[in-house]
Amino acid sequence: xxxxxxxxxxxxxxxxxxxxxxxxxxxxxxxxxxxxxxxxxxxxxxxxxxxxxxxxxxxxxxxxxxxxxxxxxxxxxxxxxxxxxxxxxxxxxxxxxxxxxxxxxxxxxxxxxxxxxxxxxxxxxxxxxxxxxxxxxxxxxxxxxxxxxxxxxxxxxxxxxxxxxxxxxxxxxxxxxxxxxxxxxxxxxxxxxxxxxxxxxxxxxxxxxxxxxxxxxxxxxxxxxxxxxxxxxxxxxxxxxxxxxxxxxxxxxxxxxxxxxxxxxxxxxxxxxxxxxxxxxxxxxxxxxxxxxxxxxxxxxxxxxxxxxxxxxxxxxx
Ligand code: SER
Numbered sequence: 001x002x003x004x005x006x007x008x009x010x011x012x013x014x015x016x017x018x019x020x021x022x023x024x025x026x027x028x029x030x031x032x033x034x035x036x037x038x039x040x041x042x043x044x045x046x047x048x049x050x051x052x053x054x055x056x057x058x059x060x061x062x063x064x065x066x067x068x069x070x071x072x073x074x075x076x077x078x079x080x081x082x083x084x085x086x087x088x089x090x091x092x093x094x095x096x097x098x099x100x101x102x103x104x105x106x107x108x109x110x111x112x113x114x115x116x117x118x119x120x121x122x123x124x125x126x127x128x129x130x131x132x133x134x135x136x137x138x139x140x141x142x143x144x145x146x147x148x149x150x151x152x153x154x155x156x157x158x159x160x161x162x163x164x165x166x167x168x169x170x171x172x173x174x175x176x177x178x179x180x181x182x183x184x185x186x187x188x189x190x191x192x193x194x195x196x197x198x199x200x201x202x203x204x205x206x207x208x209x210x211x212x213x214x215x216x217x218x219x220x221x222x223x224x225x226x227x228x229x230x231x232x233x234x235x236x237x238x239x240x241x242x243x244x245x246x247x248x249x250x251x252x253x254x255x256x257x258x259x260x261x262x263x264x265x266x267x268x269x270x271x272x273x274x275x276x277x278x279x280x281x282x283x284x285x286x287x288x289x290x291x292x293x294x295x296x297x298x299x300x301x302x303x304x305x306x307x308x309x310x311x312x313x314x315x316x317x318x
Contacts, residue, residue, distance in 0.1 A: 001069050002028050005017050010073055011178040053091065114165055117167055128282045129278040152165055165237060166240050170183025173213070174312070197260055205248035208245065220292060223290055239283040
């Protein structure tokens with residue numbers, strides 16, 4: 001299958017491009033972004049500069065490479081979105097509608113567009129958040145994610161298209177730094193622990209959020225994309241859980257390897273965003289319908305993250 005990825009320079013896009021090229025072949029996976037990507041993406045296969053708001057440019061790329069599947073990863077995340085709500089609305093909604101309309105017009109076989117725990121809001125039950133529940137987010141990012149789920153579902157129902165999506169928790173990784181999310185503290189903490197032995201955390205010690213390590217994120221994304229359509233009952237909004245911890249527990253897991261590590265908690269505007277999201281999610285639909293089963297727990301992730309980040313710091317890359 002020939003695949004187009006939007007947002008290939010982002011935290012998930014970078015590693016997803018490499019993972020998909022390993023599965024489908026380097027030439028079969030066309031990476032695109034508004035800016036150049038990491039060397040592992042630029043050097044391993046086709047790359048196109050693409051602004052997802054430019055529908056005709058996207059059409060040309062779909063035609064040029066005879067694209068059959070799209071992973072739509074380009075988006076503005078929660079914290080940046082609160083700084084510039086109209087940018088979040090424009091990129092997240094108009095980018096998505098361009099992908100869906102082109103999918104319909106150019107007969108793209110399958111589209112995957114992620115949603116997020118940000119689709120939930122303060123009125124949603126916080127523990128083991130059900131699959132079907134209140135969706136009244138208070139961030140512009142969350143609003144675009146709920147509207148995006150509804151839109152994707154509309155294209156499934158009205159046009160019989162194959163559009164799939166999952167609600168990512170906070171994603172922790174070490175290849176590309178995340179850009180402008182609220183859960184990003186859980187990435188930054190590892191870098192600062194290794195480099196400085198201390199970290200200033202923008203949420204409180206007790207702030208609990210659902211999180212996932214990148215290898216599990218890639219597995220969830222690709223497994224859902226590849227799942228037999230006949231097995232799916234819902235398509236666009238699967239909860240996917242993996243681990244759930246508060247900031248103090250994350251710090252303690254790092255302290256086990258770096259005993260002198262210190263965290264100062266200085267909550268800022270991120271706190272209200274984090275407080276509006278769940279602690280953990282019920283992902284039984286994903287487990288039943290497409291066999292979702294995460295591998296990493298907090299300690300396994302911490303060991304892996306510290307090793308990888310140490311190498312980056314030693315090379316002077318952070
Ligand atoms: N990681 C995202 C954010 O914090 C949530 O989907 O914005």
